[in-house]
Amino acid sequence: MSFDPTTAALRFGTGTGPLVPPPADTQALLDGLNARDTMARRFEIALFNDLLPEMRDYRGQQRRRQMASDVKRQGEDDRLKAMRRSNRQAQLSALGATVARWVDTPHGFRERLVAFWADHFTVVGKLPALRHAAPSYVEEAIRPNITGKFEDLLIAAVPHPMMLVYLDQFQSVGPGSRAAKEGERGLNENLAREVLELHTLGVDGSYTQNDVRQLAELFTGLSARYRDGFFFAPSQAEPGAETVLGKTYGGGRPRLSDIHQVLRDLARHPDTARHIARKLAVHFVSDDPDTALVDHIAAAYSATDGDLMASYAALLEHPAAWETIPQKVRQPFDFLAAAIRALGVDGKRVARLSPQVVLRGFVRPMIAMGQTWHQPSGPDGWPEQAEYWLTPQALATRIEWSMKAPPVLQPDLPDPRQFVKATLGERASEALIFAAGAAETRAAGVAMTLISPEFQRR
């Protein structure tokens, strides 16, 4: 079991396609991560901080509507609705841009890792003004930080305004803080719990309810507002020192650096190494990965204090990563993007699709396949198990999409007999080659390839 280009493109990239060659070797996969990010430039997604003025306007408009007299209410309401519409369109164009990147990129491993870490640090836009902003959070906090140390990624994601709002941190106030004495708000331990359970040590990690509580107290002061995005509010911070996993932080004037320090320490914890290593192996290789593979990645992570490039290199150099039988089922977004790439549709064409087509062709099918874009049901992100994705009703939608969408996206549909070979090479089974050739129509023949286990799994 060792490197081969088709496996590399399917398992660690965004799929095969007639317009982009697969990676030449393992080094090429890694080098792609440090190459210029041409996709981000070609298909732009706004950074979160650049959206702040619009969010302020939205919030202002919400207030104006609330305050409006009966005569003026209708007008203010219409203006708010127009803003909401424009936010929805921005989100649709961000989805189009993301698909376009997956379709065009020669460095698919980067796009896959961005999605992996965006899921690890899941946020959902919870307030009305933030509802469309998750892609911009990914662009700002995740995308630039996937090749450094895990602790820097952690520090970019956890105190990000989107995360602070999603996990209720921005309103959490230390019980002994000045803000608590003046107002009615108090401590909220949601973010602290998820940082330990999901982002760092993992649910089997060596922490207790007391660590959750102490970390929640240490996190007080992390806040966000529309004027400046993230800000640190000493008046909300719990006075005194906190002890997390046996180490004491703070004690003097509340400082953001104490919070950064606890995040660095959590990132370097052996339980975190194990948790991250396992998640990488589960996401890329198998729902139930080889222990040796997990150990190998965890060792590389620990030896480098959480260097992500070293961890990816460990993943890619291990024989278990190149197991020939594909284990993982493509998640809905991955499936759609890989299908479009295989069909030879140009990214620019994808990015130019009208919002209506993005809605009908991507957003709604993904919902029916069980993956509402940027809205997983909880902060643990999307499930990895094949059984979750291949339910009868989700598969029905994959089939429906495979029959109907390709002719719309690629009017010049390929010959199904060539399509199966070009897309899957030697992986195509005899049954699939037969079915692709025996189908009644070109569209049905193409759908055979897209719905085959060889394409659904990677």
Place this chain on the structure above:
Amino acid sequence: MAKLLSRRFVLGALGCSAAAAPMLTPVTLAAAPWDTRLVVIILRGAMDGLDVVQPYGDRDFASWRNTLAIGPDNGAQDLDGFFALHGGLSSLMPLWTKGELGFAHAVSTPYRDKRSHFDGQDLLEAGTGFDTGLTGVRDGWLNRMLQAVPGVQAETAFAIGQGEMRVLRGPLPTSSWSPEAQLGLTPAARDLMALVTRNDPLLGGAFNSAIDIAQDLQETLADPETRQGPAHQTLARFAADRLLDETRVAAFSINGWDTHNAQARTINAPLERLSDMILTLKDRLGDVWGKTMVMAMTEFGRTVHENGTGGTDHGTGGAMLMAGGALGGGRVYGAWPGLGHGDLYKGRDLMPTADVRAYAGTAMKGLFGLNRDVIEGAVFPGLDMTGVPQFLA
């Protein structure tokens, strides 16, 4: 899965004209092994049992809650002089009066202390004890229950909606469908696709189920009434139609209970969905409602003390809702632990006095005639059902 493969798609060897293979007609199914119906609703996000079934008669309760209104003087419906039902469920009061609505209070799963939604839900649906570990058991308790009954078909148990129902997961084939899904394949394309997917057990099994269910349910989907109204009502109608047909156990989820902020407002939407769905089931089931038991359960309760943002955080003990004609009268069951400082679990949560599984086990024993040993051994390993009140009709 094996059953579905044998039931339809008997394709010729590779090379023969699979496209020309005639469609086989569906085999008529044997009747279900029993006539009573069980509906399990998983309330995801941790419902605040103290807000839904408010112990307003407890002298300590009011001191814990600040912005959250309490009791019949503040919009709730009195149940028995001690508990009051949240105003968001007041449309269920006629059921209470008829003895078709009840609650178990101060209940929980064996899950303790880490208070993670995901682990809490996994444990609730796995139905195991906490000591067995979370990763060991991958199947759900409803699936294990069905394994104990002879003559169960894939249609006997139905998971409805788009999220996975782990409570039904396991080796015994069950059905799942979401009313939104449709399938448009010609017979020829369908047969070829069966050929393409057959070597992958998961994909092939899902494919065959999809074909079967899409055909069986064409009629339901063609009913214009089923397609009207909000999605959760469509789902409830769809569930009722399955229960009127071959299905005896239906499971679905209601999300949105994680009320960390402004609970006085945010709990109303999930409460409305819950009451709508129960009333829709009742309406559409007609006479069958009389032999139906609905059990709505959540992964854990929420903190007794309201938090600093008008909400409540993850707790331990909570409440469970039961409805249906199979219920033997409207009561709030369970031993009340009290809400004084010393009464709370770890000084913060409602102390559980009963295992939510003991109620589910008792219901299955009564509804399906299951042996107590089976329930305490195979379905809920290690459970002791002693002390659960007789709540069935």
